Amino acid sequence: MTIRIILADDHPIFRDGLVHSIEETGAFTVMGVGGSADDAVNLAEQHRPDIALLDLSMPGSGITAASRISQAGTAKAVAMLTVSEDGEDVTAAMQAGATGYVLKGVSAAELRDILTRIAAGEAHVSPGLAAQMLRIMQSEKTVERQPIDDLTKREEEILKGVAAGKSNKEIGRDLNIQEKTVKHYMTIVLSKLQARNRVEAALIAQKAWGKK
The missing domain is CATH 1.10.10.10 (Winged helix-like DNA-binding domain superfamily/Winged helix DNA-binding domain)
Known part of the structure; x- marks a missing residue:
């Protein structure tokens, strides 16, 4: 059974190459592509995919799209695909409901492996980014509500x-x-x-x- 994905990224050339890389082995089917947060939300509503794979910095914000899709429950999992290695972006993505945070520098084989694990219910954040996110969460805890x-x-x-x-x-x-x-x-x-x-x-x- 193939893993169904919708993809939103505002760079057409990168997006087209990504679709080819994801579908190359036949284990995945890209149900639809878009270039904005609104596109992502609409595609998720239309296709109800296993994974909504979203660019962080696309128009309308990938974080916003992740939050709207997660709240609507229109995708089984949400994953961010980005160049940002900022720990605050990782934290914001996870708080918005994403279970995966993938850097665009990964190989096609690595990406397919990560997506397979996300579809199976696992979370994915690279070790270095996970450490950053943990530090941010710990620093936030020091400012406790009175x-x-x-x-x-x-x-x-x-x-x-x-x-x-x-x-x-x-x-x-x-x-x-x-x-x-x-x-x-x-x-x-x-x-x-x-x-x-x-x-x-x-x-x-x-x-x-x-x-x-």
């Missing part, structure tokens, strides 16, 4: 009042709400911040917002 970022707008308003040293009554007057409502919100704020009291909550707020 509990204070999850406060609603009203909860932020309450906490800002507390941080300014205002009483519940004063905060209620400023926001035109009842004092008991302020107390209710403050209970939620303390819980979200895992703060033991108003003073601790105020310190957390000053640390987070004092830089703004």
Whole structure:
């Protein structure tokens, strides 16, 4: 059974040569070709291929096409074919739903082998690029989201009042709400911040917002 592929790349000469290389052994069938993100999305919708093979930098963005195809579920797998060795591009492609990131410098035989493995459900990123992607992911983890970022707008308003040293009554007057409502919100704020009291909550707020 042949592996069905759609291909989108905005360089016709390269694209034509690629089709020949992919189909050379008879193990693959290129169902359709295009030169833009919109072409790729439409081809995937029309043919429901095993693999959507996309150029990263084509008009409309290969990342955008990968995301739209992945969300629509119109291809079993999405793979990027690109000259970019930028770790951020690799990460963006994977986040968009691609399971393969292939550099254009590979040989035809290597490409067919990679595509066969992607069609079988494997992921492919060259070792050097995988290392870059891992470093980027690890650096992103160091910028962790803080509990204070999850406060609603009203909860932020309450906490800002507390941080300014205002009483519940004063905060209620400023926001035109009842004092008991302020107390209710403050209970939620303390819980979200895992703060033991108003003073601790105020310190957390000053640390987070004092830089703004």
